[in-house]
Amino acid sequence: MRGALAPLLALSAQAVRPASGNADFDQGLSLLEAGRPAEAIPLLRRGFAALPALPAAPFYLGRALLLAGDPREAREALERAARLAPLVPAVQTSLGEGAAAAGAFEQAERAFERAFELRPSDPAPLLLLGEMHLRRSVFAKAGEAFSRAAKVGEPGDVRAWRGLGEADLGRMDLPGAGAAFRRALAVGPRDGLSLYGLGMVLLRAGDLGGARAALLEAEGILRRDAGVAYELGTLAARAKDPREAIRWFRETLLRDPAHAGATHALGQTLLALGRTEEGRRTLERFRAKKPIFDAVFTASLQAAAAPADPGLRESLVLYSFALGDLERARRELEALGRLRPDWRGDGRLAAVGLCLEGRFEEALPRLRSALGAGDPTARAILEEVEARAAARKDSAR
């Protein structure tokens, strides 16, 4: 499950907005507010150089760097801002975010706690703290942070209750998770993610009717969410309705072609229905891609613990691409570009970059020379590119 908390900081950041009189800084700030952090960065750098004692200068530079995906430099800028304005909650919150993104989790925890201490009426730092622990699968600490956030004001924040539900679900505390998701829904009855969470809890608790109702409602709200479709497939399989299960697993794969669980479950369900050839074909595809599914799974976990590690980003680019998840490959390549601007020096990455621009024919020979022969990831990447290049040729004909 996921949460999107970025807007919180944009709001709280207003607290340190200055009138600087420096044109670069002001223009950079405007670009940042317009959602163009990458363009804002050079201007904000110049502004920072001109206004070294102004807390807002490193603060907004840090924000821009953070939004542009450069956590290491962002953290440095935000540390500077925190030295200049240690009592501003928004600065501490941003520092927490920057430190978390750079993998400095203890520093992040201290900063989030400090921010909350400075403004106990605002649960935002605790929500971010909880999210950080969730991403790292430290569920007990995540639950504690969300639980504290939920107590800020009545009836509490829907994200806090939902986060608590997610933390409890991560520990397989089904009663706790169910109660938390229900509290989230009491605050925000149309919160699709809480309905999704509740559906997962009820499914695991064996309440198939309740799970179905919650998941269908989540489906109506979230629309085209691969996770919800997958859970509905699993639910149908458990309810011994294989045709419905197949429908949902196929839907999952339409929404997320790299969904390993749906590929596996689809194959198993087809086999259970006696559609042996089709089932075996699906599972053969799963087997062929399995090393990559596994690698993505592992690298994603590791990247959550070490978000600024360029090696892990590099792996995620290649793995996502090998699974045909071009959207994710593009995102990961962008993130890698910020950590390692010279990524084109690596033949494999350069070839993937060409493919992402649709230049498959140019990429193919470079890939063939760059990839190791006995490597299943390399095999899968090559197959993916060859298939796409062939498809392109066909459509051109």
Next chain:
Amino acid sequence: MRRASFLLLGALGGCADEPPPVFRDVAQEAGLDLRTLCGDPEKPYIVDSLGTGAAFLDFDLDGRPDAFLANGSRLRGFPPGEEPRPRFYRNTGEGRFVAAVVGLERPAWWQGCAAGDFDNDGDPDLLVTSLEGPVLWRNLQGSFGDATAPAGVAHRAWGTSASFADLDADGDLDLYVCGYVRFELERTPKGCPWKGVRTFCGPLGLPPEADRYFRNEGDGTFVEASAAAGLAVPDPAYGLGVVASDLDQDGAPDLYVANDSAGNFLFWNRGDGTFEEGALFAGTAYSRDGVPQSGMGVDAGDADGDGDFELFVTNFESDHSTLYRNLGARRFEDVSSEADLEAPTFLMLKWGTRFFDFDHDGDLDLFEANGHVYPQVDAVPGLSYRQRNQLFRNDGGKFVEVGGTSGPAFAVAEGNRAAAFADLEGDGDLDVLVTRIDGLPALLRNDGASRLPWIRLRLDGRRSNRFGYGALCLLRTGGREQRREARSDGSFFAASEPVVHFGLGGSAAADEIEVRWPSGQVDRAPRLPAFRLYRVVEGEGFHPVSGADRSD
């Protein structure tokens, strides 16, 4: 365990009134006193983490299972004479053990155990794996001799669990040895992140060690035949647990291998001693979600009483143990959630396991030995390095955790690893020997089940292998049928007593017992009274060998 008063037996069939059995750790009073060691306490490398194994085998053929406890070492070694050594214990009766020097006290970094009569001479032999290859100890009736090289099973590799089974149906026991990691200290990184702490690295990222299959040639020697038998896979994995069981009911034992951090293997036996790997199509490679789990221990048993064998695999922390229900036609389904095993096993790191009828109600319950691999997890809220073991009562196909009401032994948190099962006192119920990493073992004595009806079968093969490994035993009573296989393997790092055990669910006798031997021979006996151990000689029939007649 101790015998109960006859008065308690008042109403056979009235088991509901009986207090449930409880387990007590009696290792110290029983004399099992070996404190084992496995690496440095901080566990900087993966080699430090697996612990050591245990075996039950009736070494001296006195009818009582003797015990073997493996021991480990550490990377920096020990001064000569100070090395940890394994220990063998003779069972002197009444559940007491005495350490005995029998020739296998050699120091090494020992791992798992497998027991079986590989030379068909009527006594059990012992294979112990280690970081540097296995040693096959031949039972010389009074001592053990190292038969590794002459028997042809010598190889240098980190072996874990192993299984003796007659895989080619020729009447002798073949051998399957799981390989784990090709460990090279200088190439192994240190300090990998895990939930905010730094722990040892691996197995992911380290090269896997291939499993090996040794075919018994019938003359006391083996030939490595992994490739010839179809048991050499192109992508080896990190093998930790293995069980040989006839999962498709074609009369030939199949092999199921639990792999760490990778899909599990299921090798279907074609009936001619060759195999095909089919875990993915069978639905037993991964969890329901298609996720590779971290298989540790494994067992097979008819958990739902429908006549075929389910598979159970214990896995890592933050993942559930997996129960695969056998659907027939070589298909299984992950029913961990439906069986209520998902949530209670989730936070545990699980190892030794077995289906066993601890309360004699006629269905198979489950035991899990638990303990984390990272001492550093004590700094992670909600997790702990030392964990308590779990006992699950089979309640109509759902499993209810009953450790909390099953005696003080289940309240103790330790670094549990291997679990071996046997009836130590010959009182009819099953006790559990659990090894603990860097600690003393636990001997969980079952107190209470023996007053409820039971039958045990000790098999004596003639055309089949000597202890009847792989024989299918059927007990029919009150319109129900129970099926059990004779074997010693499964669990993790452990060899259990191969005597077949039935709880009778309140019936005073079995209406009929049938033994289907691997040779094809079928032996049947009608109306066998409970509370007895029967020796079943292939082709000759059933002979009671001990046990009180509780009917008077």
